[in-house]
Amino acid sequence: MTSPYSLDYTVALCVVITLPAHSSWGDWCWLASGSSGEGGASKPFQKVIRANIGDAHAMGQRPITFIRQVLSCITNTDLLEKGDFPDDVKDRAREILCGCGGGSVGSYSASQGIEHIRRHVAEYIAKRDGHPARWQDICLSAGASTAIKNCLQLFCKEIDGKKSGVMIPIPQYPLYSASLAEYGLEQVGYYLDEECNWGLSTQELERSLQEAQQTCNVRALVVINPGNPTGQVLTRENIEQVIKFAHKHKLFIFADEVYQDNVYAEGSAFHSFKKVLVELGAEYSSQELASFMTISKGYMGECGLRGGWVELVNMLPEVQAQLYKCMSAMLCPSVLGQAVVDCVAKPPAPGEPSYDLWIKEKTDILTSLKDRAKLIAETFNTFEGFKCNVVQGAMYAFPRITLPPKAIQAAKEKNMAPDVFYAFRLLEETGVCIVPGSGFGQAPGTFHFRTTILPQPDLLNTMLENFRNFHKKFTQEYA
């Protein structure tokens, strides 16, 4: 049982604040504080703004109507008769129920998910990439995290007394560092290039690999695109370089593509690793790849329903069979999460009754996220000592901050990392909750933090205003 610093931090950050009981943030905080958030000192803010986690609905985003109508019909089949729902909602509900044992979402599904939903996912991928996908290579999961962990576990065997190593970006999403520690895998960090909008440089990949090969067998490479926490969207050329690098060194590629719908910047586009790999030609036809997707991000933001999938590309059949068998010990992912996957993979089609509303809701959400991505980076760049790359995609900004030497000294006296000290102060004084860069990893001597772009526009404006005032005061205090 190992606990990476990143998780420690998330917990630690929660201890200090005090909120009414029964708020879900109160729950979150209980983790470390051992209380339900009742009592405690009063704070100079009305409420905490949870910009620390990619949880769109918690920040006020409305669910997509079609998804929720389908869910209500499959959980309560009386509504198929009595309810006033569009025909395509009822048809979809009936189709999902047909795939369930006894026609109930209360039955176990196959461990890899309901077959016709896996087929819809394969069709979705084929349409996205312009290349076929096999439904047998799609495995549904309870969010992307479970699938990522299951695949990482494939590498946990030591070879010739040496641990296996997995290359992960720095900064990275802490699920990776936590899972590697859990499975006894070596964390092989490669730095993203902040000066090139957090792109991947082949030179840095080679450096990192060669250094690590002295102590472990490097066997896999994780790429998060669009990036978390860094918000970059890789160019096609960069993806080609990464695939060639992985192929040259026989590395399995983990393509964390859960933000594939979240691309905002002019000139940026999402290119799946699968598509680029196929288009690199026959030479790469044995390159192994797992691509992960979720219902928690994108425009749907259904975090609490726990749904996702992995597409396994060129995996050795015997390894895939083993992976599937291990998954079966855990029975099956939530059938309702699978149902949301179905709605996302096969949304209402033009001409169907729910189509117009679906498109409107989806477009509104993504347009608003695009505006917020732009606003947040531009605003941060007006703060003294802040430098924020363009948020090309995903749901986060990860600005670099220059802290006054006196602030660094003050942090040291409190035995805290300077960025943690800054984040605590921000939280204590404004209620804005962000995650310091130490939680994700950052180049030595640099300081960052991650904020989501998820607060709804009015709240985001308030948050940025409070942030600006805090930062001005903080900077003056330690000038």
Place this chain on the structure above:
Amino acid sequence: MTSPYSLDYTVALCVVITLPAHSSWGDWCWLASGSSGEGGASKPFQKVIRANIGDAHAMGQRPITFIRQVLSCITNTDLLEKGDFPDDVKDRAREILCGCGGGSVGSYSASQGIEHIRRHVAEYIAKRDGHPARWQDICLSAGASTAIKNCLQLFCKEIDGKKSGVMIPIPQYPLYSASLAEYGLEQVGYYLDEECNWGLSTQELERSLQEAQQTCNVRALVVINPGNPTGQVLTRENIEQVIKFAHKHKLFIFADEVYQDNVYAEGSAFHSFKKVLVELGAEYSSQELASFMTISKGYMGECGLRGGWVELVNMLPEVQAQLYKCMSAMLCPSVLGQAVVDCVAKPPAPGEPSYDLWIKEKTDILTSLKDRAKLIAETFNTFEGFKCNVVQGAMYAFPRITLPPKAIQAAKEKNMAPDVFYAFRLLEETGVCIVPGSGFGQAPGTFHFRTTILPQPDLLNTMLENFRNFHKKFTQEYA
């Protein structure tokens, strides 16, 4: 990545049968066969009877109305205004939504679950046992399996170069053997006493422990009560003996109590380990215990929705904090699974509009299960060479079968365990799918199988009739 034989078998058993596409059994079978179940040779039966898995809804059990009405209202909040639901359904839905960030089930909850649901579980346990339960010691999970695995993982550290050992019953539910293998823990089997209706003998526990202590540090003891696959319900006296044994040897107790609502036999009653432990007095006040519960079994049978909980009793606070932190890497269990937990922990109360229907549905299901438990054991005991203990509880019968020497020889020629050979033949000839005893472990030289008691009464009668004819034919063939 290790795959216990039990899982191999479950997969293997699926290969041979062929069914229409889009059936969930077809999905299940695809696992091993690599096809969707299309095509293939014709079989001498109309459909497969899935008596191999405790999946009540798949076998025709109807969901509980209150649960499904609440689920439809929380997924589609329009129904709170427009829908025609009893007031207690709407109240419950609103209460659950109040515990969700942004009032949406699409938000992440705290990793240990929504606070007010944990409080309801604590109240449920307090009422069940007559002793208080702390809500902070309740952790919600995606089915019991996740919680069991998380707790097992606490023991994975080697001490003085010796692995940790976990005592599990033989026969056992294969989740345990699979998880122990996954975490590098030693499986320390103790035999249940078939002659004493699968009870636990302290002598056998001592024998097993002493033998294992030569090779590993035995640190925990798993008890499944009511039993899976064995269907026994432990007496209070037997539970006291087990607790004393664990206490004497400083073993952490895993009480798998997921079938606590499934007690059928006259004179049998469910006693929770927690209750008995508390009533044993102060001497045992540091005895560590984890008790697991699920929404997949009982009268609700909501397997596909993935909900459950664990109550941690007397766990060291620092260990518990570590456990909770590790769980947080996986974000949270399905909020909809948590909502079902809420309905189960706090069902409609007398006088509330949904109470009468709730009680009727619950009672009807449990009464019917009781009838089927009796029918199945009595019927098996009329088969030549069958000996079936009373099914006191849970959802399974695990009869011992005497196979003719020629059948054992025929199995050997096919390189199969005799009980596997028998189960295959049964499946091929009747479509009745059971799991051979080898999947759970059994005393050397004995043969068993597990069948669920879940097929609805008419189907169960058909199944038993087909089974009887098959067995007669099989016995004659190998006489």
